[in-house]
Amino acid sequence: MNGVAxxxxxxxxxxxxxxxxxxxxxxxGTAVLGPNGAGKTTLLLALQGLIxxxxxxxxxxxxxxxxxxxxxxxxxxxxxxxxxxxxxxxATAAAAEERAxxxxxxxxxxxxxxxxxxxxxxxxxxxxxxxxxxAVEPDALFLDEPFANVDAxxxxxxxxxxxxxxxxxGCALVVATSFLADAVALCExxxxxxxxxxAARCDxxxxxxxxxxxxxxxxxxxxxxx
Amino acid sequence: xxxxxALSVAVTSAATAIAxxxxxxxxxxxxxxxxxxxxxxxxxxxxxxxxxxxxxxxAVAFAFWRxxxxxxxxxxxxxxxxxxxxVIVVLPLIGTLAVVSLRxxxxxxxxxxxxLGVPRRARLALLAREVAPGLVAxxxxxxxxxxxxxxxxxxxxxxxxxxxxxxxxxxxLAVGKGEFGEAFGYxxxxxxxMIVVAGVALTLQRRWA
Numbered sequence: 001m002n003g004v005a006x007x008x009x010x011x012x013x014x015x016x017x018x019x020x021x022x023x024x025x026x027x028x029g030t031a032v033l034g035p036n037g038a039g040k041t042t043l044l045l046a047l048q049g050l051i052x053x054x055x056x057x058x059x060x061x062x063x064x065x066x067x068x069x070x071x072x073x074x075x076x077x078x079x080x081x082x083x084x085x086x087x088x089x090x091a092t093a094a095a096a097e098e099r100a101x102x103x104x105x106x107x108x109x110x111x112x113x114x115x116x117x118x119x120x121x122x123x124x125x126x127x128x129x130x131x132x133x134x135a136v137e138p139d140a141l142f143l144d145e146p147f148a149n150v151d152a153x154x155x156x157x158x159x160x161x162x163x164x165x166x167x168x169x170g171c172a173l174v175v176a177t178s179f180l181a182d183a184v185a186l187c188e189x190x191x192x193x194x195x196x197x198x199a200a201r202c203d204x205x206x207x208x209x210x211x212x213x214x215x216x217x218x219x220x221x222x223x224x225x226x
Numbered sequence: 227x228x229x230x231x232a233l234s235v236a237v238t239s240a241a242t243a244i245a246x247x248x249x250x251x252x253x254x255x256x257x258x259x260x261x262x263x264x265x266x267x268x269x270x271x272x273x274x275x276x277x278x279x280x281x282x283x284x285a286v287a288f289a290f291w292r293x294x295x296x297x298x299x300x301x302x303x304x305x306x307x308x309x310x311x312x313v314i315v316v317l318p319l320i321g322t323l324a325v326v327s328l329r330x331x332x333x334x335x336x337x338x339x340x341x342l343g344v345p346r347r348a349r350l351a352l353l354a355r356e357v358a359p360g361l362v363a364x365x366x367x368x369x370x371x372x373x374x375x376x377x378x379x380x381x382x383x384x385x386x387x388x389x390x391x392x393x394x395x396x397x398x399l400a401v402g403k404g405e406f407g408e409a410f411g412y413x414x415x416x417x418x419x420m421i422v423v424a425g426v427a428l429t430l431q432r433r434w435a
Contacts, residue, residue, distance in 0.1 A: 050337050065341035071332035074356055084339070087348035129338075136343055 009055035029187030060139035066147035070129035253324035274318025284382025327360020343375035
C-alpha cells in the first residue's frame with residue numbers, strides 16, 4: 001500500500017517552527033485540522049519535500065497536490081492540465097490532452113476548457129487544481145483547503161470524485177481542511193495541530209470525543225441550527 | 227544612408243544583447259536571490275533609468291581619452307565605444323523592467339508545479355515561458371532607448387562619416403546644415419526600424435501567449 005509517513009519532523013519557516021512525530025497517511029486518508037497558523041500548510045509542504053525540513057519522511061515517488069490558492073500557467077485551463085500531465089507523466093501530447101479533457105469534465109469545468117486559466121474564479125481555479133492533481137494519477141495526494149472557495153452544492157460531488165480515485169488507486173491521502181465535512185467524507189484519521197505541534201490525534205468517527213477546543217468549535221458549528 | 231542605418235542597428239543590437247545578458251540574470255538574482263545587496267542593485271538600476279545618455283557618453287569618452295585610464299585601448303570614436311556607452315544607458319532600463327516582469331507572476335507557481343511532480347527542467351521551461359513576454363518587452367524597450375539616443379553616440383563616436391555616423395547623429399548634423407529633407411529621411415528610417423523591431427517582438431510575444 002502507498003503510504004506517507006514522517007517521524008521527528010522539524011520545520012522552521014522564519015519565526016515559525018513545526019514539530020510532528022509519528023505522522024502517517026494511506027488510502028484511508030488523514031485529515032489535518034487546526035486553526036489558521038497552526039502549521040497545516042507547512043506540514044503538507046514538508047511532507048512533499050517542497051520546503052527544507054529535518055526528520056525522516058517517506059512518500060511515494062509520484063505525488064500530486066492541490067492548494068487553496070492554485071497558481072496557474074498563462075494558458076487555457078485545458079493546456080494547464082495537459083502540460084502538467086505531459087511533464088509529470090511523460091505522456092504524448094495527444095494522450096495528455098485527452099486525459100486533461102476528461103479530468104476537467106470530472107470537476108465540472110468542461111465548459112471552461114478553452115478559457116484562459118487566469119480568468120477563472122478562485123473556486124474554478126480550485127477545481128482546475130484538483131483536475132490537474134488527479135490527472136497525474138498520483139500515489140499520494142496532498143490537498144490543502146481544496147474546497148475553500150468551491151460552491152457548497154458542488155463540494156459533495158468533488159469529495160466523491162476524490163474518494164473514488166483513492167479507493168480505485170490505493171493512493172495515500174492527506175487533507176488539510178477547515179471543513180469537518182472534508183474530514184468525514186475522505187478520511188478515517190485526523191491530526192489536530194496547534195502552534196506547530198500535534199495537539200490531538202483521533203479517528204474521524206470518534207471526533208466527538210476528541211478533547212480539543214478547536215475540534216469542539218468545528219463540531220459546534222456543524223450542529224447549526226440546533 | 228544604408229551604411230548609417232546598418233551601423234545604428236549593429237551598435238544598438240550588440241549593446242542591447244550585452245545589456246540583456248547582464249541585466250536578466252541580475253534581475254533573476256534581485257527577485258529570487260537571498261543577499262541583502264539585491265536592494266542596492268535594484269536601487270542602482272532604478273536610479274540608472276534617469277541617466278542622461280549625454281552624461282554617460284561624456285564619462286565613457288573621458289575614460290577612453292588618449293590620456294585617460296583606458297586610453298590604451300584606443301577605442302574612442304569607434305563603434306566599440308558607442309556600444310559600450312549604450313550598454314550603460316540601456317542596462318538599467320532592461321534590468322528594471324525585467325524585475326517588474328519577473329515579480330509579476332504567482333510566486334508559488336514553481337512550488338506548485340514541483341508539487342505536481344513536474345521535473346525540474348520542465349519546470350524551468352514552463353516558468354521561462356511565463357515570463358518571456360515581459361522580458362521581450364524589456365529588451366524591446368532597451369533597444370528603443372539605445373537606437374533613439376543621440377548624446378552617447380555623439381560623445382563617444384564623434385559622428386565620423388563612414389565610421390561612427392549613426393541615424394541620430396546624422397539627423398542632428400543634417401539639421402545643423404539646414405538639410406531638412408535629409409534629416410526627415412534619417413528619422414523616417416529610424417521609425418521604420420522601430421516598427422519592424424516592434425513587429426518582431428509582438429510576434430514573439432503572441433507565440434508565447
